[in-house]
Amino acid sequence: MAAAESDREVPSALCTEFLNFSAKDTASKWLQVTDLYKEVYQHLARYVPKIYCLGPNLNPQSEDLLAQLLLQAPLEWYLCGEDPSTGLAKLEQNNQPSQLCGHVFRVGEPTYSCRECAADPTCVLCMQCFLGSVHKEHRYRMTTSGGGGFCDCGDTEAWKKGPYCQKHEPNISDSCQEDPLAHLSTDMIARCYNVFAIVLKYAVDMLTWDKEDELPPGLEPPDRGDTYYCMLFNDEVHTYEQVIYTLQKAVNCTQKEAVSFATTVDRDGRKSVRFGDFAFCEQAKSVIVRNTSRQSKPLRVQVMHSSVVAHQCFALKALHWLGHVIGYSDALRRILCQVGLERGPEGENSSLVDTLMLCDSKMWKGARNVYHQLFMSSLLMDLKYKKLFAIQFAKNYERLQSDYVKDDHDREFSVTDLSVQMFTVPSLARMLITEENLMTTIIRTFVDHLRHRDLQGRFQFERYTAQQAFKFRRVQSLIGDLKYVLISRPTEWSDQLREKFLEGLDTFLELFKCMQGMDPVVRQVGQHIEMEPEWEAAFTLQMKLTHIISMMQEWCATDERVLIEAYKKCLTALTHCHSGFTDGEQPITLSMCGHSVDTIRYCVSQEKVSIHLPVSRLLAGLHVLLSKMEVAYRFPEQLPLSELSPPMLIEHPLRCLVLCAQVHAGMWRRNGFSLVNQIYYYHNVKCRVEMFDKDLIMLQAGASMMDPNHFLMIVLSRFELYHIFSSADCRKSYNRENTNKDVVQQNNTLIEEMLHLIMMVVGERFEAGVGQVEGCDEIKREIIHQLCIRPMAHSELVKALPENENKETGMERVIDCVASFKKPGVTGRGLYELRPECAKQFNLYFHHYSRADQSKAEEAQRKLKRQNGEDMALPPPMLPPFSPLFASLVNILQCDVLLGMLGAVLQWAVEPSGGHWSESMLQRVLHLIGMGLLEEQQQLKNSSEDHDVSFNFTLKISRPGEAPSNTASVLALLENLQNAPHLEVHKDMIRWILKMVASIKTMRELTATTYTVTASGSHGQEEMVCDKDKAERKRKAEMARLRREKIMAQMSEMQRHFINENKELFKQSLEELYASASTSTSLEHSPTSSDAALVCVGPRRSRPREKRQVVTCILCQEEQEIRADSKAMVLAAFVQRSTVMSKNRKRPPHDPEHYDPLFMHPDLSFGTHTGSCGHIMHSHCWQRYFEAVQAKEQRRQQRLRVHTSYDVGNGEFLCPLCECLSNTVIPLLPGTKGSNSCEQPGLGQWLKISGQQIKAMHSAHRKLQPVGVDAVEETEEQCPAPENFRIDYTPMSPYSSTIKEMLTTFGTATYKVGLKVHPNEQDPRVPIMCWGSCAYTIQSIERLLVDEEKPLFGSLPCRQDDCLSSLARFGSACWTAASQPSVQGHYIRLVAALIPDPQVETSPCILDIDMLHLLVSVVLSYGSVHSQDSSGLSVDAVQLHFFHLITVAHMVQMLLTSGPEEVTMEQESGGAEREEEEDICALYNTLRTHLGSSLPEVASGWHLWRCVKTGILPYLRGAALFFHHLNGVPTPPELHAICPGQWEVLCGYLSLPSNLLQLYHSQKELLEPLLYGWCSHPGVRQTLQGGGVLVSFPRESNSLIDLPDDYSALINQASSFTCPKSGGDKSRAPTLCLVCGSMLCSQSYCCQTELDGEDVGACTAHTFACGAGVGIFLRVRESQVLFLSGKTKGCFYAPPYLDDYGETDQGLRRGNPLHLCRQRYRKIQKLWRQHSVTEEIGHAQEANQTLVGIDWQHL
Secondary structure, eight states, X not given: OHHHHHHHHHHHHHHHHHHTOOHHHHHHHHHHOSOHHHHHHHHHHHHHHHHSOOSSSOXXXXXXXXXXXXXXXXXXXXXXXXXXXXXHHHHHHHOOOOSOOOOBOOTTOEEEEETTTBSSTTOOBOHHHHHTSGGGGSOEEEEEOOSSOXXXXXXXXXXXXXXXXXXXOOOSXXXXXXXXXXXXXXXXXXXXXXXXXXXXXXXXXXXXXXXXXXXXXXXXXXXXXXXXXXXXXXXXXXOHHHHHHHHHHHHOOOHHHHHHXXXXXXXXXXXXXXXXXXXXXXXXXXXXXXXXXXXXXXXXXXXXXXXXXXXXXXXXXXXXXXXXXXXXXXXXXXXXXXXXHSOOTTOTTOSHHXXXXXXXXXXXXXXXXXXXXXXXXXXXXXXXHHHHHHHHHHHTHHHHHXXXXXXXXXXXXXXXXXXXXXXXXXXXXXXXXXXXXXXXXHHHHHHXXXXXBOTTSOBOOTTOOHHHHHHHHHHHHHHHHHHHHHSXXXXXXXXXXXXXXXXXXXXXXXXXXXXXXXSOBXXXXXXXXXXXXXXXXXXXXXXXXXXXXXXXXXXXXXXHHHHHHHHHHHHHHHHHXXXXXXXXXXXXXXXXXXXXXXXXXXOTTTSOBOSOOHHHHHHHHHHHHHHHTTHHHHOGGGSOGGGOOHHHHHHHHHHHXXXXXXXXXXTTGGGHHHHHHXXXXXXXXXXXXXXXXXXXXXXXXXXXXXXXXXXXXXXXXXXXXHHHHHSTTTTSOTTXXXXXXXXXXXXXXXXXXXXXXXXXXXXXXXXXXXXXXXHHHHXXXXXXXXXXXXXXXXXXXXHHSOXXXXXXXXXXXXXXXXXXXXXXXXXXOOEEEEOGGGGGXXXXXXXXXXXXXXXXXXXHHHXXXXXTTOOOOOOOOOOOOBOGGGGGGGXXXXXXXXXXXXXXXXXXXXXXXXXXXXXXXXXXXXXXXXXXXHHHHHHHHHXXXXXXXXXXXXXXXXXXXXXXXXXXXXXXXXXXXXXXGGGXXXXXXXXXXXXXXXXXXXXXXXXXXXXXXXXXHHHHHHHHHHHHHHHHHHHHHHHHHHHHHHHHHHHHHHHHHHHHHTXXXXXXXXXXXXXXXXXXXXXXXXXXXXXXXXXXXXXXXXXXXXXXXXXXXXXXXXXXXXXXXXXXXXXXXXXXXXXXXXXXXXXXXXOTTTOOOXXXXXXXXXXXXXXXXXXXXXXXXXXXXXXXHHHHHHXXXXXOOOOOSSOGGGTOEEXXXXXXXXXXXEEOXXXXXXXXXXXXXXXXXXXXXXXXXXXXXXXXXXXXXXOOSOOGXXXXXXXXXXXXXXXXXXXXXXXXXXXXXXXXXXXXXXXXXXXXXXXXTTOTHHHHHHHHHHHHHHHHHHHHHHHTTOOSSSOSOHHHHHHHHHHHHHXXXXXXXXXXXXXXXXXXXXXXXXXXXXXXXXXXXXXXXXXXXXXXXXXXHHHHHHTTBOSOOOHHHHHHHHHHHHHHHHHHHHHHHOOOOOOOGGGOOXXXXXXXXXXXXXXXXXXXXXXXXXXXXXXXXXXXXXXXXXXXXXXXXXXXXXXXXXXXXXXXXXXXXXXXXXXXXXXXXXXXXXXXXXXXXXXXXXXXXXXXXXXXXXXXXXXXXXXXXXXXXXXOOOOOOOOOSBHHHHHHHHHTOBOTTTTTOXXXXXXXXXXXXXXXXXXXXXXXXXXXXXXXXXXXXHHHHXXXXXXXXXXXXXXXXXXXXXXXXXXXXXXXXXXXXXXXXXXXXXXXXXXXXXXXXXXXXXXXXXXXXXXXXXXXHHXXXXXXXXXXXXX
8 A cells, every 4th residue: 555655645746846847947057057968867867757657557648748848848948049839830941841751651551652663662652642643543552551661752763753742842943952951050050969969878878778777877866766667578479368378377467457468568569567666576577487488488577677667768758759859850850860870989880870770689669669760750861861871781781680680579670671761772772782792791691690501511401490490581581681782773884883793693602502402302212201301491592582583683684794704603603513513423425316425324213313403593594694685696705605514504404304204203202292392383483483494494505505416315314215215126116025014104204204395495485585585475475375274363364474573574564465354243353365366376385384284275275276166286386586596406306316206206106005105295296296397387488598498307207217227207107197096186286297298398399499489389288278178177067057957846846746735734734833833922923803903901902812832841851731730831040130220320239138129119220130041841850950950069069169150059050951041940820811701890980999998908907917905996997898809718729739839939039039138938028029020021121122123022032022921920820829918918008109098108109119010010919809809800900990090100200200391393293292282281280280389380282292202102112011921912013013103003002092191181080189199298399309319201221331432542541540449559450340330440459348258359349239240341451341240150251342353352462453343342232231141151151161260259
């Protein structure tokens, strides 16, 4: 207690001191002193501990206020030399505003980057600048910020064009950049300098102070108490749960307090968890350390003296203050920068800024954030000092990064994260490379951190511990920095830049040497590998470096001297790597087809082989650049091309490709998944550019410098196929004697892969430099081949194309010339389809196809050709010519070794024996022959007359073998194969080849004789052959069509005969078919007699056709007639609370135990909706099914503790047929019989009878009640019951026992769900809830039909029809299952609302009753009274009287609530409605006489009649639905369509006059007293004068909220939304309720509330307040819609926002601008209005089991 008391006394002592304090005097005193530094420190030492940290509960408001008065004010006075409010205003006035925007992004704020103009993807604009810039018309990318960066508007280096928005556009006048200090007096400058120096020094000292119990010299407090804080610090190791649990144990707090502590620690980086003397705090510290040190390092806790904490708090405040003050003037900013970067006494790296940077990892999160913000608003906003700061940053780079790697906070809280602000500025980056050698520093720092090497010095990630893996992840940020430095290529080079870049390249090559050959693999033979080796680290490294490698090459490409030097360095590095790679390789000589070559013996399947060869691949890239930049032709003397050894160049890439082939052939199966994954990534789009593609280029480069025969022999040898093709008789099938099936299979696959490799080496010419192509040709080709597989969405295409360092694929430039876009419908997404003219560029052996892609593409293309009636061959496409450096590659096609191989395969195919060849091998051979022929044709076309074409493929393939063996020529073999029966599939291709050969021969003959004929001749011949083919095919198709038509005609003739012969049979079956159709439909269309108008209520109501209703049970398939005395049939149903039609969401929820639901308020604030899927079962079948579900659920709960999509405990189950969520069943009941009685009493007589009956029931009910103490009531005269009203008669229930049971089941379920109470079948409210549900469901269906503009009848799906009729009939029968007196009691109270009854005390006023609910309840409860009435009074007559009465009441209700008239043009209607207008004026004036001034005067009857007519329509339509389903009367055909004249037909069907006022005027004298009674109710006047909720009619349908068209408006709205609970903190997952528009802070501890004893998140809590347990939300940061139902169910749904390509972007990953798609939003709205959200969730959870595991209640 002592602490608290002293707490209370402190302020009064302080107050006097504070009141006497004057900031002005203090400042003037400071102006006189000599040692200002000491003076200010003394002031701080005295006051800071008195203001901050005085007790356990901090009070930030008063602390800030006092700090402002006592600490900041004197500083500001001193600074300005006058009153700060005027002084700072003057500074602001003289300030030239900066052209840099410098807006610092909040978490989750939208940022925009222009994909056309930004220098790199890190250049972003804030929303305000973006909207005022030129870029909003360009292709832009929108993302949400992680917080921390700033807007680059006004930075000319960040944008290629349009650097300024309208707001930051520079004026012409201030183009001369003057020194900002020129405006200030020298005196002022000196004062600023002094203040800034002292304050900044103080802040730096305090924030980097590491002693817990003492203060820096000069700050010791005058009096020191024993008050300490136990301070808990944040780390990234422990989870929220661990911290919360530990705190509860250590400081005895509640769960809620612990959560708040943990949230603050996570946000600010530290929080005091206990205040008191030293021992008290030390004890808490030891508990925390002990509890958290088991799994990992313990949480960091310090016991700190309160004065130290106080000074640290003020130090943060001081930094904030500095940031605030420099905002007034650029001059002050400049002075602060100067102070910060001024060298201290220790010399190098001793300025205040350096001190802060180097202590970064020792500070807590909050302190780091504050000083980073200050750096950004000062150093980075001043261009001069940004440069100086960048130099300091680069000098300290190595130390900062080492600190960061050891630190455990995320990158965004580290000072190293500022690198992006400096390194991405091209001029700064170049300067840092040349002056500070930044490139080398970054790479060297990176290599230093990866210390694990093997004996050859290569990286080894083999036994990686968790600690090292963590470090490796952090080191990767260095690669990001390197990427920033290289992202913009230099346009001109200085010698110094060349020198430093090449020095950086040297270090880079050192890194590559450590990677060359890392993670080698050896083939496992015999047994499977035991432990999967670590492969991911190496690939992570490769992926991270991919863009760096590409950028290095791009830098080299901008300068010839750099390129030549880089090429030499790379070659030296490669030679160095090779010299280390001698794996005991012996030289051998290979000879074949008369050629021989020396090489080494090496088997991929036996030796070590590695997939990582970055040095070779970099060389390949540079080699292509030599060709592309034409350096190879212009300075050949400077290049070491003659010293190259091509076999050395191709060796390792070839091994790598052979490894892939062998893995395909299944030879490495025992090496496990790690190898499969490596091969996958090697080909994957993320890595292939710098892996697979470059290996291929290296083979091309090597092969172009070798004899093609030698190249192919080396390839054969590496593929381990040399022995097959080199034997003299290889054409005899090679392995008759070798029958091991596996080996044969492997060799076949290897031959296929090798042929594919040869195709790629000759055919891949789309890399600029290898072939004569442009950059965009390559992308076009990629897109064409992707779209040949199937039409694709934009996002799929983007994923399939490699991205450059700017995350661009270049696709948008070319997509329109190769594909056309097809827009999406309400579901699905937009697709690109290939333009037909591009299909001829299809290459079946495209090198980036996976095997699956290849087979899909082949199938798709063949199908397309079949549809177009074309030749089925898929020949190779035309190829662009090679660049000169690679030109010799085409000779591979005509070299002897290849022809020998082709001949061998064809020979095997001619004599197929033992399956030692495969069809795909033959297909590849045919493809290669096709490539040769096309090449020759191209060369002939392009050759000019003077030089002969050296490429003569046709000659080579038609020449037979040499003398001894005399093998057949390739051509001869092809002609043989043309007729082979087993090669049907390849016929088309062989035919195409032979045609080509013929056309080339004619071309050669023509060129030999004369040059005048152009090349088109060859075409002519080919076309002739083609035309013949086409004509033949057309003839066949025509024949087939005629044959088909003939057969069809015969069939239809036979059908006709059959029907005529069996007419009777058909007639019968059709009649039965109609009879057995669902009751609802047969009633709709069969009026009893054509001339009588249909009427659904009253004594004149039309009789339904008497007929049996037979239904089939979906579980046992038995048929059953629906009768009152037979087995019960039930309909699966789902009852749910609903607020879909609510006009008042503010109404507080009722207390379920005491709430009386008899009258529904017209604001429909919540109702109970019943829906059904329409499937029917026997009640006993359903019970058996439900018991089985329950049993299964119990068993499952013991095994797995997860939710299912339905909650059995709440009686939920899935419909056995359609798996629709249900929670009860409605019994099906037979329709009521109408009574054909004689005269029925008129209104007056009936009112009298009714009054007597009610009095009789009153007295009967009193007798039932236990006798009270005062028996006064006996004196009342016992009213005699009217004759034939047997008050004591208890009627028998007409229903069978199973139906009774089901009546109770459904009634109880509706009661339980609607009121949220435990089931209790005796509760008198059960029938009320059922009637209410019936009325509410009818109202919601009526609204739906209006909203969808559908007719009232005939447009409902039969499941809703069946549901409505079951509900209405159930309602009229449910009294039989309840106690009769209680139902009669409800009836009495209902009637009392219409006909005032003195014995009923509290009747609601007429404005507080929803009339349709009243109508349904009165009509359905009347059954309980009628059962005791034997007077022959028909139910129909009573229904009609009630209906008329309630209709009049509803009209009165509307007149009372009709607003003042608006004068419109169509006022004067003709005489048609004159009568109605006069009548309504009369009625209105009557009401005014009763109510006087509460009602305004209305002159125009037209306005009143229009109000009533439109207002009453929904009620009449609802009544028509109700009576139609209750009485089963067919509906008039006019109501099955939307056409004029509906009003009259509807009134007729409901037996109302079309002038509704006749109801009142015809019975005026009877109704007048009722009218008076209604108006004199005190509630009416009160409501009209604004005392209650006034609902105007017709009630508008509720819609979901309006969403903005542009999604970024939503993101912006969400980013300014702060969490309502945690003091201005930004919400992490802002979520918008689409029903009411509230923004919520979802998925966070801070906003959890308790609901029924369970912690739930903000969204779940909101669903119960706003949607009765059902919610529709938009998660703004994720761009996804969230459906919630109850606490345990939810699902995600596609958002209604689409990008221009018709795709949603859930998670905002792609960043394309999103716009609202109205149809999709309407679809979500329709789901909501139909009450189908819960059903949608059920289906989603059934389809996707992962949704079930999510804790929806925490969202």
